[in-house]
């Protein structure tokens with residue numbers, strides 16, 4: 001698969017569409033999503049953005065669990081992340097959660113590249129569904145970029 005990445009433009013409105021429920025079903029529902037996201041996070045810890053994440057094992061595990069729940073729900077699966085977002089719309093909550101970290105375009109590219117490696121491990125999932133999932137990630141991740149090469153900050157709104 002070739003995973004295209006288009007640049008984040010500071011202040012530009014970002015259009016995105018939540019992933020397709022068929023992707024969640026094709027990976028194997030809750031268990032399949034868990035496998036995908038645990039593999040992703042294991043790779044994150046070997047990546048150039050490992051320093052963003054807690055190094056302590058229990059905290060690492062907690063993030064894997066929450067991350068898996070988020071992706072289950074954002075694909076249209078069971079609402080297992082609902083309680084974490086405190087009533088906020090899920091994507092909006094996710095953008096605000098990332099405000100606490102100084103995320104550069106370079107960090108986003110590393111994050112996406114790592115996700116691409118995890119997606120490459122999927123077997124028997126229709127390429128069009130992977131593309132659709134990728135499109136969500138590629139676009140949505142622009143909203144997590146909040147720190148720019150000139151050192152300025154910009155916190156995107158949906």
Ligand code: HEM
Nearest residue numbers: 049052053054066067070101103107108111137140141144
């Ligand atoms: C499509 C884009 C992204 C999505 C959907 C996403 C999703 C998530 C989710 C679901 C969590 C766990 C939330 C929770 O604690 O309840 C999380 C945490 C986090 N993400 Fe992302 N993320 C994205 C992009 C990025 C990027 C580009 C970075 C760059 C470094 C990043 C860094 C982090 C960090 C540092 C944490 C929290 C770790 C902590 O709590 O200590 N994320 N993200």
